[in-house]
Amino acid sequence: MNLTPEEQQRYARQLALPEIGAAGQAKLRAGRVLVIGAGGLGSPAALYLAAAGVGTLGLMDGDTVELSNLQRQILHATADVGRRKVESAAEKLRALNPRTELRLFPERFTAANAPARLADFDFVVDATDNFASKFLIADACHAAGRPYVHAGILRYHGQLMTVLPGKTACYRCVFEQPPPETGAPPQGPLGVVPGVLGALQATEALKFLLGVGQLLTDRLLIFDALALRFREVPVRRNPFCRLCREQPGTITSGYRTACRSGRR
Numbered sequence: 001m002n003l004t005p006e007e008q009q010r011y012a013r014q015l016a017l018p019e020i021g022a023a024g025q026a027k028l029r030a031g032r033v034l035v036i037g038a039g040g041l042g043s044p045a046a047l048y049l050a051a052a053g054v055g056t057l058g059l060m061d062g063d064t065v066e067l068s069n070l071q072r073q074i075l076h077a078t079a080d081v082g083r084r085k086v087e088s089a090a091e092k093l094r095a096l097n098p099r100t101e102l103r104l105f106p107e108r109f110t111a112a113n114a115p116a117r118l119a120d121f122d123f124v125v126d127a128t129d130n131f132a133s134k135f136l137i138a139d140a141c142h143a144a145g146r147p148y149v150h151a152g153i154l155r156y157h158g159q160l161m162t163v164l165p166g167k168t169a170c171y172r173c174v175f176e177q178p179p180p181e182t183g184a185p186p187q188g189p190l191g192v193v194p195g196v197l198g199a200l201q202a203t204e205a206l207k208f209l210l211g212v213g214q215l216l217t218d219r220l221l222i223f224d225a226l227a228l229r230f231r232e233v234p235v236r237r238n239p240f241c242r243l244c245r246e247q248p249g250t251i252t253s254g255y256r257t258a259c260r261s262g263r264r
């Protein structure tokens with residue numbers, strides 16, 4: 001791949017990594033990553049992916065920036081309060097790396113739009129903040145055969161897992177169904193917790209595009225910010241998983257039926 005002088009300077013440090021080089025940079029330029037959620041997780045994830053030179057970045061979020069977001073959602077600034085998150089995010093990402101093509105989706109991820117959105121991307125970053133979206137992403141990515149990295153955060157804790165649908169343990173293998181909604185007001189998180197986890201999600205996306213290292217598959221990584229510990233729990237494909245076992249049972253969310261027509 002021919003790199004312009006500007007690219008040679010911009011990516012000099014990673015071009016010097018033997019596992020990347022010009023060939024790896026070409027893979028990143030050809031890479032298409034969909035970041036679902038432009039909040040606490042999506043901010044660092046999208047920033048690092050754009051900085052690294054990922055060619056196409058999709059940003060999906062139906063919300064507008066609120067003042068209470070700024071404690072952790074570092075793509076957005078005080079002057080952005082009231083703006084659509086995807087537009088606020090795009091402005092920062094364009095300033096960081098105008099070479100990255102941004103595709104903006106100012107909408108929630110739904111069973112209806114999932115097949116069309118997933119079709120145009122190679123890898124998905126689940127940067128959402130609610131169980132309903134996480135289960136929907138797991139189901140939709142399974143149907144589309146699209147790899148994804150899950151992250152969840154709560155107070156001072158985070159968890160991370162990468163899924164290659166049909167090959168490794170899926171989100172539903174580990175978490176069978178959404179917990180009941182408590183209606184309690186959210187506590188936390190400490191802003192750096194999604195910062196750490198979002199950066200790790202970007203790490204997984206880059207490794208996937210580059211084909212280097214070992215992905216965080218069949219392992220659940222658990223982060224405790226207070227103790228400053230990472231620990232890892234091995235996970236396996238659940239032979240009774242309602243999503244990814246050989247003959248799937250009924251998905252109560254109804255997603256499977258809703259997206260079947262759009263399946264590629």
Ligand SMILES: [Zn+2]
Binds near residue numbers: 172238241245
């Ligand atoms: Zn499963």
